[in-house]
Amino acid sequence: MKNINLRKSLVALSTTALIAGLAVAIPTAARADGPTCSEVAAATKYSARNTQLCTGVDQFGAKYEIAMPKKFNGTLIVWSHGIRKNTNLPKIPVVAPNGYVVDNSPEIAPAPAIATALLKQGFALAGSGVQTQGWNQEEQVLATTIVIDQAITKFPQIDRIAAWGASLGALSTQLLAENNPGLVDAVAPLCLSDSVEANAITYASDALWLTKTLFDPSIKGNGYASGSTGYAQMVTDIGKVLTVFGALSASIQKNPLAPTWPETSTVPATLKGIPVRSAVLLMGLLAGVPTQSRTFDSSSGPKGPLETSFGLVISPSLAVLENAAEAAILAVVATYDLELRAGGVVYDNTQTNWATRLGDDSDVYAAGLTGKTAIAGMLAYLSPLNPAAPRVKADPSAVARVAAYAKIQGNVTVPTITLAGTADHIAQGTQYFIDQYNASVASGKAKPGLLVNIWNKPPDQYTKFTDAGSPIPVDASAPTNGTQHCNFTGSQWLTIAKLLTDSAKSGKAPSSKVVKAAIAKDKNLFTDPNYRGQVHKYRQ
Amino acid sequence: MIRNTRMKRFSIVSAVATVGALVFSTLPAQAATPGVSAKEIKLGYSGPLTGSAGLVYGKLPGAMKAYFDHINANGGVYGRKIKLVSRDDKYLPTLAATQTTNLVLNDKVFALVGALGTATHSKAYTAAQLAKNNVPDLFVNTGFSGFANKAKYPTTFTILPSYAMEAKIMAKFIKDTPTLAPQASFLIAQDDEFGVDGVNGFALAGHKFTAAPTLYPQGALTPALAEGALTKLSAVPGKPVLVLFGTTDSTATILKAAEKLSLTTKFNWIAGSVGGDANTLLALGVKPSTINGALAASFFPDAKDATDPYVSEFMKINSKYNKGVSFDNVVLQGMNSAMLTVQALRAAGKNLTRAGLISAIESKGADFASAGLVPLNYSGTSRVGYNGYWFGQLNEKGELKPFGGKLTVYTTDSSSNSAPTASSYERKPVPKNGVPTNS
Numbered sequence: 011m012k013n014i015n016l017r018k019s020l021v022a023l024s025t026t027a028l029i030a031g032l033a034v035a036i037p038t039a040a041r042a043d044g045p046t047c048s049e050v051a052a053a054t055k056y057s058a059r060n061t062q063l064c065t066g067v068d069q070f071g072a073k074y075e076i077a078m079p080k081k082f083n084g085t086l087i088v089w090s091h092g093i094r095k096n097t098n099l100p101k102i103p104v105v106a107p108n109g110y111v112v113d114n115s116p117e118i119a120p121a122p123a124i125a126t127a128l129l130k131q132g133f134a135l136a137g138s139g140v141q142t143q144g145w146n147q148e149e150q151v152l153a154t155t156i157v158i159d160q161a162i163t164k165f166p167q168i169d170r171i172a173a174w175g176a177s178l179g180a181l182s183t184q185l186l187a188e189n190n191p192g193l194v195d196a197v198a199p200l201c202l203s204d205s206v207e208a209n210a211i212t213y214a215s216d217a218l219w220l221t222k223t224l225f226d227p228s229i230k231g232n233g234y235a236s237g238s239t240g241y242a243q244m245v246t247d248i249g250k251v252l253t254v255f256g257a258l259s260a261s262i263q264k265n266p267l268a269p270t271w272p273e274t275s276t277v278p279a280t281l282k283g284i285p286v287r288s289a290v291l292l293m294g295l296l297a298g299v300p301t302q303s304r305t306f307d308s309s310s311g312p313k314g315p316l317e318t319s320f321g322l323v324i325s326p327s328l329a330v331l332e333n334a335a336e337a338a339i340l341a342v343v344a345t346y347d348l349e350l351r352a353g354g355v356v357y358d359n360t361q362t363n364w365a366t367r368l369g370d371d372s373d374v375y376a377a378g379l380t381g382k383t384a385i386a387g388m389l390a391y392l393s394p395l396n397p398a399a400p401r402v403k404a405d406p407s408a409v410a411r412v413a414a415y416a417k418i419q420g421n422v423t424v425p426t427i428t429l430a431g432t433a434d435h436i437a438q439g440t441q442y443f444i445d446q447y448n449a450s451v452a453s454g455k456a457k458p459g460l461l462v463n464i465w466n467k468p469p470d471q472y473t474k475f476t477d478a479g480s481p482i483p484v485d486a487s488a489p490t491n492g493t494q495h496c497n498f499t500g501s502q503w504l505t506i507a508k509l510l511t512d513s514a515k516s517g518k519a520p521s522s523k524v525v526k527a528a529i530a531k532d533k534n535l536f537t538d539p540n541y542r543g544q545v546h547k548y549r550q
Numbered sequence: 551m552i553r554n555t556r557m558k559r560f561s562i563v564s565a566v567a568t569v570g571a572l573v574f575s576t577l578p579a580q581a582a583t584p585g586v587s588a589k590e591i592k593l594g595y596s597g598p599l600t601g602s603a604g605l606v607y608g609k610l611p612g613a614m615k616a617y618f619d620h621i622n623a624n625g626g627v628y629g630r631k632i633k634l635v636s637r638d639d640k641y642l643p644t645l646a647a648t649q650t651t652n653l654v655l656n657d658k659v660f661a662l663v664g665a666l667g668t669a670t671h672s673k674a675y676t677a678a679q680l681a682k683n684n685v686p687d688l689f690v691n692t693g694f695s696g697f698a699n700k701a702k703y704p705t706t707f708t709i710l711p712s713y714a715m716e717a718k719i720m721a722k723f724i725k726d727t728p729t730l731a732p733q734a735s736f737l738i739a740q741d742d743e744f745g746v747d748g749v750n751g752f753a754l755a756g757h758k759f760t761a762a763p764t765l766y767p768q769g770a771l772t773p774a775l776a777e778g779a780l781t782k783l784s785a786v787p788g789k790p791v792l793v794l795f796g797t798t799d800s801t802a803t804i805l806k807a808a809e810k811l812s813l814t815t816k817f818n819w820i821a822g823s824v825g826g827d828a829n830t831l832l833a834l835g836v837k838p839s840t841i842n843g844a845l846a847a848s849f850f851p852d853a854k855d856a857t858d859p860y861v862s863e864f865m866k867i868n869s870k871y872n873k874g875v876s877f878d879n880v881v882l883q884g885m886n887s888a889m890l891t892v893q894a895l896r897a898a899g900k901n902l903t904r905a906g907l908i909s910a911i912e913s914k915g916a917d918f919a920s921a922g923l924v925p926l927n928y929s930g931t932s933r934v935g936y937n938g939y940w941f942g943q944l945n946e947k948g949e950l951k952p953f954g955g956k957l958t959v960y961t962t963d964s965s966s967n968s969a970p971t972a973s974s975y976e977r978k979p980v981p982k983n984g985v986p987t988n989s
Contacts, residue, residue, distance in 0.1 A: 301644055309645035311601070318601040319769050321642040373696070373743045374643045374673045381741025381767035470648050538655050540683050 044164055045076060052077055056122055058129040064164060065116070071141035072153040075116040076134065076161045077125065083132035085511050086161055086168045088194070090154055090175030090182040091117040091137065092496060093203075096144030096347045097241065104486075105248055105339055114139040120176060124503050133511065134168060136161045144347035145206045148416055150182040151189070158193065172514040174198035174506070176496045177437055181205070184418045184443070187426070195514035196425040198506050201496035204439030205417055210344035213438070213546045215357040217297040217334050218251070218341035223392065223399045224289050226254045226274035232357050232402055234346050244346040248339060250274075255335040262287050262331065266324045276398065281387055287327035288380040292388050294330030295371045295379075296364050298547025301325075302433040302468060303332035304489035305481060310471045312479035323378040325473065328481070333435035336495075340436060352412050354405025362401070364392045367547060420446025422460045425513035427520070429498065429506050429535075430543060432467040436495035441543035462509070462519045464529060464537050466502065468492030492534045505529060585660025586902050591627060591895060593618075594659035595636045596649040596674060597666040597691075603641035606798055606830050607666055609875060610691070611636040613884025614664055616872035617864075617984075618892075624985045627895045630902075635659055639670055646670035647677035654678045654685055661686035661907060664709075664887045668694040668743055680705050684904045688894065688911070689887040689935065693824070694743050695964045698934045705904075707911055707928060709887060709935035713744055714964040716822055716847055717751025717795070719939045722960060722970045723820075723847075724757065724791055727953075730818055734760040734786050738779060738804060739795035741765035747964075748795040748822070754967045760786070771800045776807035784813055792817040794825055801825035802834035809840055819844040823939065828948030829853075829878045838946035845953065847939040849924045852950040853882045860886070860921035863984040886921045893918040893986045919978040919986060924959050937961050938973055 045066030052063035060080040067073050099110040118135040119125035125135055138153035140146050154173070162168050173194045175183035180199035187197040203209040215232070222229040229250045234240035257272035271277065271286045281289075294301065301308045306329035311320030348356050372385050379385045392399050420443060430440035444463055450456035468490050474482040484490055489497050498506075505528055509520050520528070522537065529535040585592035595611045598604040611634065618632040626632065635657045639646035646667070651674075653659045662685060665671045671690055674680075680687050681704050689709040690697060693716065697708045724730045737752065737759050739745030749763055764779050783790060794801045801821050808814045814837075826846035832838060851858040856865060861877075864885040868877050875881065895902065897910035897918075915928030915935075924938030938961035942950035952958070962970035981987060 307644070309640070309642055309648065311640075315602070318598075318603060318641055321601075321640060321645070322769065323767075326644070370672055370676070373694075374669045376669060376742035377768040377770075379767075380770070381765060382743075382746055383741055383765055384767070470652070471645070536655070540679055541651070541655060542679050542682070 045074070045160055047164075052129070056126045056129060058126055061129050066160060068138070068153060068156045068160070070149075070152065070156075072138045072149075072156070073114055073116045074136065074138040074153065074157040074160065075118050076136040076157065076164065077118055077129055078134045078165050079129050079132055081132050082134055082165075082167060084167070084169035085514055086134040086136060086158075086165075086171045087119075087128060087507065087511065088154055088158060088161075088171060088173045089117060089119050089135065089137035090150055090173070090179030090186075091139070092175075092177035092179045093145065094143040095343055096142070096146075097244070097343070099248075100245065102245070102248055102252070104252060104335075112143055114141060114143065120498075120503050121500070123500060124507070127500075127504055128507055133507075134161065134165065145178065145210065145344065145351070145415075147178060147182045147185060150179065151185050151416070154182060154186055155190070155193070170195045170514045172196045172198070172510045174200060174510055176200045177203050181418065181439075184426075185416050187424055188418055188421050189416065191423050194424060195517065196427070196510050198427045198429070198510045199443070200429045200498070200506065201431060201434055201437055202428065202439040202443055203437035204442050206344075206348065206412060206415060208439060208442070208546050208549070209437050210340060210348065211356050211412070212548050213298055214337045214341035214436075215345060216359065216362070216548070217293065217299055217337040218345075219357070219359060219402060220293040220296055220392075221251065221254065221334070221338050224275065224277060224293060225258065225272050226250055227276055227398075228274065229254070231342070232345050232349070232355050234349055236350075240346065240350075244342060247342045251335070251338045251342060255331065255338070258286060258290055259331055262290075262324075262328060266320075277391060281391055284380050284384045284388065287324065288378060288384055289388060290331050290334075291327040291375060291378045292368075292385070294326075294334055295375060296367050296547070297334070297337070298438070299330045299334045299337055300433040300435050300493075300544070301329045302493055303329040303435065304486065304493045305329075305332055305473060305484040307468065307471055307473045310473040310475075312475040314479060316479065326375060326378050337435060348412060349408070352408035354408030355402065356404055356408050356412050357402050358404035358409065360394070360401045360403050362548075365389050369550070418443060418446065420448075420450045420456065422447050422450070422456050424460065425517070425519040426461045427464065427506060427509050427513065428461070429464045429466060429502070431492050431494065431497060432465050432543060433493045434495050434544070435493070438544045438546045441545045442549065444543075445545075460519050462525055462537065464506070464525065464535055465541060465543060466492045466498060466534050467536065468534065502532065502535065505532070505535070583660065583903050584658045586630070589630060590633055591630045591902065592633045592635060592657065592659045593891070594650075594653035594657055594662050595634060595664050596639045596646055596653060596662070596670075597636075597664065598641040599636065599638035601640040602799065603667075604638070606827075607880060609878070609880045610664060610666065610884040612872055612875060613868070613881040614888040617867055617885045617888035619871040620867045621892050621985060624983065627892060628900045632892070632895075634663070639674075641667055641670060643669045643673040646674040650674035650678040650680075654680070654683060659685075660902070661688055661904065663688040663891050664691060664884065666691040668692045668696075672696070675703060675706065684908075686904055686907045688891055691883070691887075693747065695747050696743065698932070698964065700931070700933055703933070705908060707915070707933050707935065709890070710823070711849055711924070711936045711939060712934060712964040713747035713795070713822075714751035714754065715937060715962050716939055717748040718755040718962045719960045719970045720793060720820060720822075720847060721752050721755030721757035723941050730791050733788050733791050733818060735791040735793065736760055736783055736786075737763040737793045737795060739763050739765055740797065740800065741767050744824070745795055751964070754965070755969070756967065760790070766796075766800070768797070771796070771803050773803055773807055773810075776804045777811060780804070780807050780811055780813055784811070784816055789816065789818055791820060793820045793822070795822045796825050798825045798827050798830040799834060802831050802836050805831065805836045805840050809837060814840045821846045823847045823849070826944075827879050828944050828950065832948055838948070841944045841948065842946045844944045845941060846944055846950055847941055848950055849922050849936045849939055850879065850882060850886070851921060851923060852942070853877060853879045854947070854949045858921075859980045863980050864921070867984055882921065889981075889984070889986065890918050890920060893988050896986060896988050899989075914988075917978075918988070919981055921977075921980075923957065923975075923977060924961060924973065925975045934964070937963070938970075938975070
């Protein structure tokens, strides 16, 4: 079939180009044998009857899966998973309660239940477990290209290809589409991380540097040594970050109005006169950590005299605390990974002007920050002139290596559907991508009408309180929808899959009317061209 | 096959689209203005309806709605009835951003009116993309001078004089008042943009306080802190001038601390317009004898003065359309903002658009009838409403009477060091039955 032949040519071209362009060299190898298929495996893993599950390993070592139902509807959906840690970890509370071994298992959908549902609808599914984890968008694009090759070789009845991915997988998905016109028919980059620089190096590492500088200078944060020494430094840092966030949380819970600073902090006594919750809030506002988290909405307070003050000065700090812990851990793990990949320090804040970064938030959150005088005092401490707050200078050659990683440009050529949380605490790349697309349209590089954006917002107010007025924590395993990273319900994933595959079939992005009808029953989803989502603070 | 077919289809579609674009580019824009129909104009309000700020300002949207109901009963604006959608932001910035976004995107209001608070509204303005969507942002209840920045807030019109103006006029008043000028003077202010605006205004006026201002974060002025500050100042000889530049709850905390320390007569109290509302102070437990004699700035007539024609007219409307709600400064403020809104809508004409409304206020807003005793300052370059104050003295009933028995209005600006000047402004008569007929 001509269509398949065209795609196969594209795959061959793409694969060659990707290998040549990889910042991290991958040894070339002969094309791997095709996959091994079994109906029993599909029934076991996805409860899918009359479906073949084909597994294999590509020539670069990436494991992959292709699931093909007998009642196939012609569309293959290729999934790109989000970031996975690139290093084994011992048992660490919160981060790896049972320890962690680098996971290269293939993933064909956001969750097995989603895979099952889509297979029942007649879609074929495919995806890889990339051979190199961590920040691996280039390897992931290569692995995805190869799994497409394997799929269309094995199943020539595939007529359309839709690609989707989450977080780092969203970046890979969009790169796949932008750099290989004609390969896929529609894409859905979800909760998009638009680049390693935006996500890990600037946003998360800013949160980590501020945590270190304000609360525990013994956190290393960057410049990890090679070998086992560096590994130990990284693991130690994770422990320190968890410890200091635990201490901050305990302090604020004990005395929300005037919590004390952790013992590890070395800020001067004058700063310690400021409630530490204000320093936590400042850290969040400077880095761009959302002030809405799974538990805290910054919009509610317990009934009674504390109702307004809780929502005004306590809830935003607690939200930052809940969110920033995960951002800071990401920074440690990602920095360790990136420094190994790039061969030096990649974070640089020598030019960061924290006062400028705070901007209007000094007015909006003046009460939570304990007033202008306290703000000035804390910013002065973070000044580059303060030797107690040393800035980090990156290794230019390492920065250059990271800068060479493939970047999305917003050059959308196929129907594209995004979904992002309005209070995502890890990746805030979707609006940036929308801006890129609009610029591409304005300059004639992209056609209008190809991009549809759906947002997932938390309820207007969702923090719950006990009768005594204490906030009731929301468990991390079931966070409030609309908060946190890539936190979508099964129904939301399937809604996107439906819009995506319909677009792949029609060749058109869904109309506003169609999108609104699709999300009408979901209270948290909305679409509106006049809405502007968050972008990372350093870009504002 | 499929790809080729699609490419062909795409080529045809592209050609049609191109021709269509050429055709439609020659036609005038016909997009419907959000929130406006043949029968209705939908306006939105986000502010505190509940919580501690709701206790003080919660009456505002009800007062606006009452006035709009009055207008609707008298034919509306060019036949269109005004509908006000109110949302509770509890005076919390994040919730204000949510609610304002809801008003614009979900409720699809034509314009916002009367939003309250600096922190809340500055976050809401950005979050709801009011500038990008060109949503008129009418008569915002804050004196933060930052909102006068037209480049940053191109659709905003504030109504209160700026805090900097107020501070400059206070400085002038202190200087010109023989009983105050020789006294030591002190400032207790909120440590945010509100207080900073005030501090800057005093500096512009060249007023030097006897000591550095005592600053406190919003909501953090406890009775103990207030008592500590007053105890320290009680040693100052004479009857020092003590300027209170904060919200009403903070003014109440300080006055109650003075009661506890028996220092109510020790100071010449001057309360700013935001924190000097007598009704609220009395409701918060300040004794009538404490406020008796306190000085306060205002740009309105006293809400208790039923001889004022605007107050009298608004009282009638309140009785009819806002049953059971006592008439006070907040109700006066709400009704006045609503009356300005009606005039703005009329001035924008029958073919109502967002751009037209903004333009109408710029060109005609300074001439709108208003209860204010000081001039309105809207123009193509100014987004600040009232630009002056008069000083009065509170009595035990909470009435604000002109200081020295004579009303003197001062006007000034927010940013120059030029001294405030006495104004000869004469306000326009209240429209007949309170229904504007301007165009």
